[in-house]
Amino acid sequence: MSGILQTIEENYNQFTKSEKKVADYIFKNSQSVLYTSITDLAELCGVGDTTVFRFCKDLKLNGYQEFKMLLAQDVTVSNTKDGGLRAVTGMIEPGDTVETLCKKALAANITALEETFHGLDYEAISKSVDMLSAAKRIHFFGVGSSGVTALEAKQKFMRIMPNVDYVADGHMQHMAAALLDSRDLAVIFSYSGSTKDMIEVHNLLKKNGCKSICITRHAKSVLTAQADIVLSCGSNEGPLDGGAASTSIVQLYLLDVLYLQYFIRHYNLAWDNKSRTTEAIAAKLL
Numbered sequence: 001m002s003g004i005l006q007t008i009e010e011n012y013n014q015f016t017k018s019e020k021k022v023a024d025y026i027f028k029n030s031q032s033v034l035y036t037s038i039t040d041l042a043e044l045c046g047v048g049d050t051t052v053f054r055f056c057k058d059l060k061l062n063g064y065q066e067f068k069m070l071l072a073q074d075v076t077v078s079n080t081k082d083g084g085l086r087a088v089t090g091m092i093e094p095g096d097t098v099e100t101l102c103k104k105a106l107a108a109n110i111t112a113l114e115e116t117f118h119g120l121d122y123e124a125i126s127k128s129v130d131m132l133s134a135a136k137r138i139h140f141f142g143v144g145s146s147g148v149t150a151l152e153a154k155q156k157f158m159r160i161m162p163n164v165d166y167v168a169d170g171h172m173q174h175m176a177a178a179l180l181d182s183r184d185l186a187v188i189f190s191y192s193g194s195t196k197d198m199i200e201v202h203n204l205l206k207k208n209g210c211k212s213i214c215i216t217r218h219a220k221s222v223l224t225a226q227a228d229i230v231l232s233c234g235s236n237e238g239p240l241d242g243g244a245a246s247t248s249i250v251q252l253y254l255l256d257v258l259y260l261q262y263f264i265r266h267y268n269l270a271w272d273n274k275s276r277t278t279e280a281i282a283a284k285l286l
Contacts, residue, residue: 004070005030007059018047019055026071034072037193037218038064049222065194105245112246113253115234120257124229128213129261131228135185135211139176140166142189143197149189149251156259159277160270170197177201182209190214191233191247193221202226215254217247 008023015023025045026033033041041064042049056067092104132138138157142150147168154166167173180186186205190198193216205212206226214227217234224230233250263270 003074136183146189177204180210193223
């Protein structure tokens with residue numbers, strides 16, 4: 001035992017009864033904890049979110065994400081023998097051939113897509129399209145790799161509808177959120193559901209009564225607590241695996257599902273708009 005796990009053991013007697021529940025669970029399930037949100041871990045331990053956060057603070061950490069990053073380093077080290085496995089996901093090894101890597105990457109993405117598909121809530125998808133149809137303005141939000149997905153969402157939907165937007169700058173996202181109201185809709189992409197920027201944006205949205213759809217891995221999180229609809233994506237991304245392709249792929253899959261369902265719901269108008277936007281850029285292609 002080393003690193004953060006050793007620190008927890010050394011401080012164990014100073015923890016409260018509730019914090020000891022958290023420590024005990026982490027000792028027994030250190031690998032799976034890497035893929036849980038703070039809300040999920042609290043629920044598994046039978047304590048509140050504040051207990052987990054206080055537990056992290058007692059360890060002199062900034063918060064839960066820093067704790068998971070340190071835990072990931074511990075788990076990686078413990079899984080590494082004779083210079084072998086170096087990935088928390090356990091997907092790749094130094095001796096892998098190009099063919100093996102290609103097969104492993106394909107398998108990881110297929111697994112993530114299948115998990116997302118089997119977890120689909122068809123009623124939630126239908127209600128999401130209802131909200132997309134009724135909204136005066138639709139604004140997509142996201143930062144980091146989720147911001148790339150949000151940009152793709154704008155580019156995809158603007159081919160068939162004029163009232164969509166996305167801005168990459170964090171300050172401008174906050175300004176945009178402050179001006180959305182009950183007639184509008186926000187679609188927020190966040191794998192963790194605990195990104196501070198997105199939580200702050202969501203708080204601004206809800207002050208004005210703006211409806212929201214959250215696309216995330218963790219259905220129970222600080223971000224999703226206020227969401228009107230939560231769509232879950234099935235990709236396990238550890239603290240050291242940020243920007244994993246499988247995460248973007250499943251987000252794009254859910255985006256595609258919403259787009260296609262909206263297209264079918266408004267087929268004639270969507271087809272006409274798609275034809276017009278396609279024609280508008282036709283001269284740009286050889």
